[in-house]
Amino acid sequence: MNLDILSFENVTFTYDTEDGTVLPAVAKVSFAIQPGEWVALVGHNGSGKSTIAKLMNGLLFPQEGSVKVMGHTMSEETLWNIRSQMGMVFQNPDNQFVGATVQDDVAFALENNGVPHAEMVERVHEALHQVKMADYKDHEPHHLSGGQKQRVAIAGALAMRPKLLILDEATSMLDPQGRMEVIETIRRLRESTGLTVISITHDLEEAALAGRMIVMNEGHKHVEGAPKDVFKRGDELTGMGLDLPFAMRMTHLLQEAGVGLQEEHMTEDKLVDELWKYYSKA
Amino acid sequence: MMEKMIFGRFIPGDSLVHRLDPRAKILFVFLFIGIVFVANNAIGYALLLGFTLLIVFLSKIRLYFLINGLKPIFILLIFTFLLHLFFTREGDLLFSFWIIEIYEEGLRQGIFISIRFLVLVFMTSILTLTTSPISITDGIEILLGPFKKIKLPVHELALMMSISLRFIPTLMDETGKIIKAQMARGSDIGSGPMKERIKAVVPLLIPLFVSAFKRAEDLATAMEVRGYRGGEGRTRFRQLDWRLADTLSFVLLAGLTAVLWYFRT
Numbered sequence: 001m002n003l004d005i006l007s008f009e010n011v012t013f014t015y016d017t018e019d020g021t022v023l024p025a026v027a028k029v030s031f032a033i034q035p036g037e038w039v040a041l042v043g044h045n046g047s048g049k050s051t052i053a054k055l056m057n058g059l060l061f062p063q064e065g066s067v068k069v070m071g072h073t074m075s076e077e078t079l080w081n082i083r084s085q086m087g088m089v090f091q092n093p094d095n096q097f098v099g100a101t102v103q104d105d106v107a108f109a110l111e112n113n114g115v116p117h118a119e120m121v122e123r124v125h126e127a128l129h130q131v132k133m134a135d136y137k138d139h140e141p142h143h144l145s146g147g148q149k150q151r152v153a154i155a156g157a158l159a160m161r162p163k164l165l166i167l168d169e170a171t172s173m174l175d176p177q178g179r180m181e182v183i184e185t186i187r188r189l190r191e192s193t194g195l196t197v198i199s200i201t202h203d204l205e206e207a208a209l210a211g212r213m214i215v216m217n218e219g220h221k222h223v224e225g226a227p228k229d230v231f232k233r234g235d236e237l238t239g240m241g242l243d244l245p246f247a248m249r250m251t252h253l254l255q256e257a258g259v260g261l262q263e264e265h266m267t268e269d270k271l272v273d274e275l276w277k278y279y280s281k282a
Numbered sequence: 283m284m285e286k287m288i289f290g291r292f293i294p295g296d297s298l299v300h301r302l303d304p305r306a307k308i309l310f311v312f313l314f315i316g317i318v319f320v321a322n323n324a325i326g327y328a329l330l331l332g333f334t335l336l337i338v339f340l341s342k343i344r345l346y347f348l349i350n351g352l353k354p355i356f357i358l359l360i361f362t363f364l365l366h367l368f369f370t371r372e373g374d375l376l377f378s379f380w381i382i383e384i385y386e387e388g389l390r391q392g393i394f395i396s397i398r399f400l401v402l403v404f405m406t407s408i409l410t411l412t413t414s415p416i417s418i419t420d421g422i423e424i425l426l427g428p429f430k431k432i433k434l435p436v437h438e439l440a441l442m443m444s445i446s447l448r449f450i451p452t453l454m455d456e457t458g459k460i461i462k463a464q465m466a467r468g469s470d471i472g473s474g475p476m477k478e479r480i481k482a483v484v485p486l487l488i489p490l491f492v493s494a495f496k497r498a499e500d501l502a503t504a505m506e507v508r509g510y511r512g513g514e515g516r517t518r519f520r521q522l523d524w525r526l527a528d529t530l531s532f533v534l535l536a537g538l539t540a541v542l543w544y545f546r547t
Contacts, residue, residue: 057507080509088507095500098508100416100448107519112509114517124519142451156508 005164005196006056007032010065013051025051027219028065035163038190038197040207040227043216044241052216053168053200057088070163084113087157091169093149094141102144103128103137106156113160127159128152130192131185147178151185158189165189167199171206183209204237205245208266215240227266247271288351293411298527299341300412304421306528310535311409317539318398325545327397333538334401341408348407355403359396366392415447420520437513445501453494460489 013026026048033039043049054060055067058079067074069082087109090096099105106124115123128134131151141149150170157165167186171179183206189195199206207213213230215222217240223230231237231248238244247265254275255261261278265271294300299307321327338345349356370388377384410418423440430436461471464485471482 059503059506080511083507083509088504090500090504092497092500094452095497096504097448098445098501098505100414100444104416104519108505108510109508111516111519112511114515116517117519117521120517120519140451141448142455160509 003034004032004068005035005037005070006198007068008052008055008065009068011052011055011062011067012064013055013060013062015051024219026055026062029216029219029221030065031214031221031224033164033196033198035196036194037212038186038199038210039212039214040210041198041200041214041216042202042204042207042242043222044202046218047216047240048219049200049202049216050168053088053166056166056198057083057086084109084160085162086164086166087154087160087162088166088168089150089153089157089170091172093146093153093173096153097141097149100140101137102133102139102141102152105141105152106159109156109160123159123161124155127155130158130189131155145178146174147181150174150178150182154182154185154189162195164196164198167197167201169201170199172201172203179206202242204231204242208245215242228264231264231266288348288407288411291351291411292414293343294414295342295412297340297342297412299337299408301527302412302531303522303524303528304413304417305425305522306524306531307409307413308418308421308425310531311405313532313535314405315402317535317542318401320539320542320546321398323545323547326542327394329538329542329545330401331397334404337408338404341412343408343411348404348411352403352407359399359403362399363392363396366395416444416520419444419447420518420522424522437516441513449497452497453490456493457486457490460486 008029008031011026011029012024014022014024017023029048029052041049041052051060055062055074056069058074061067061074070085072078072082074082097105098108103124106127107120110120110123124137125134128137131154133148133151133155136144136148136152141152144152153170154165165186167182171182174182186197186199187209190197197210199210201207208227208231210227212225213227214224215230215237222240223233231244234244234248234252245266247268247270251261251263251265251271259278261271261274263270263274265274302310318330321330335345338348367384367388368382370391371383371385372388373386373390375383376386376389413421419440422443423436426434426436426439465471469482469485471479471486473479474482
């Protein structure tokens with residue numbers, strides 16, 4: 001009956017503050033994520049998106065409402081079972097690297113879940129191949145770039161063969177090249193395995209790649225929809241401290257300057273294509 | 283001096299000694315430390331020295347590299363030698379000048395103690411030089427396994443060790459960055475009188491501590507999300523493999539003990 005891979009139903013969470021001001025970090029938030037989707041959860045600092053990340057993996061439990069993962073309501077009893085079915089990649093590439101070498105790190109979750117040795121070797125190998133890091137299996141973390149470390153972290157999650165992968169600001173500390181590597185890896189994985197991905201980010205450039213966007217503002221769900229539609233609310237998003245993708249801002253500026261572009265472009269490639277066409281017509 | 287220091291370092295390689303099981307190597311070194319005290323005469327010490335040189339040869343670590351890397355230790359060695367040389371007053375008087383008197387027994391003791399010291403330092407260095415820190419941790423975890431029965435948190439200790447080792451380079455990098463950041467703000471590290479230099483360390487340590495705690499918290503979250511619940515019901519990715527060579531190394535050690543015992547006076 002319940003097909004959602006993850007759902008929030010009227011979730012409210014308030015942090016205790018010392019000065020007594022009670023401001024819910026997350027207020028009555030509901031959304032559902034279907035298998036195979038790529039959903040971007042965006043919002044500025046303090047919008048409640050990191051609290052949502054913590055609610056997703058059971059580091060926090062909602063005070064009101066419920067969080068369901070694959071039909072199970074998140075609670076102390078179901079927590080470990082749920083965690084074994086979802087992978088999560090965090091912001092800082094260094095602070096989530098547990099193993100002494102790449103393969104040790106990938107095996108960490110498998111060790112924790114008591115997977116037998118022979119199967120473990122096979123799964124580590126497979127996961128490293130999926131992120132194209134198999135050649136680095138004996139490398140130590142300090143010899144890897146940020147992007148490579150994040151790919152190892154993704155492999156560590158994949159080794160558990162999860163149904164859901166959550167990227168919690170996973171690209172925000174990377175250089176442009178590392179960011180491309182990670183995004184490319186996710187895109188490829190989705191094509192080959194149909195993995196469900198939730199990326200929590202404040203980077204709308206990255207969010208534009210998702211199939212659906214959920215915009216958070218001050219603890220509330222502000223708007224939800226396809227990136228194309230969400231971006232139409234240009235000024236509204238900028239008002240919440242979010243930066244529109246470069247291609248979109250460029251399109252707007254060109255239109256203002258009297259260049260007759262027909263469409264809103266979310267990627268640079270498409271903008272460049274239309275500019276070529278425009279140029280050859282003129 | 284620190285760069286050349288090889289105490290506690292690991293040199294990857296593919297020698298007979300490198301390939302031994304870490305459990306075998308740790309036990310071997312511990313037993314060897316005991317066996318060293320069986321020797322009590324020239325033949326015994328010569329045998330110990332020869333045996334150690336044989337192991338160095340088998341480990342394919344160049345003797346020159348080993349000696350060069352252990353230079354700071356030699357200062358201690360020479361000091362011990364001189365101490366024995368000057369302050370033992372037994373046996374025949376060999377040499378006398380002003381207040382210095384050297385006795386035969388002093389010379390003997392000095393040489394013996396120096397050899398004992400040298401042999402111990404060489405052996406323990408070879409253990410760390412030929413075994414990666416993570417293998418040593420694995421070995422210790424399994425060797426201490428029986429102590430789990432008396433509630434010694436063996437798994438936790440081993441995990442702590444491996445995480446500390448894992449974070450050494452990360453924190454070194456960080457220290458470098460903080461030093462540069464403080465220097466950019468005009469702080470002067472590494473010059474001036476001792477008191478000033480100690481004071482200059484504080485602005486390095488505090489940011490390092492803060493960030494280490496932050497890292498620890500992140501790491502704990504990441505570990506928990508990846509299903510870490512302590513040692514119970516955990517399997518191991520790294521498997522240790524006890525082979526014939528490991529058993530033979532103990533046969534060799536038993537042989538040495540027997541010969542030392544035979545020549546003991």
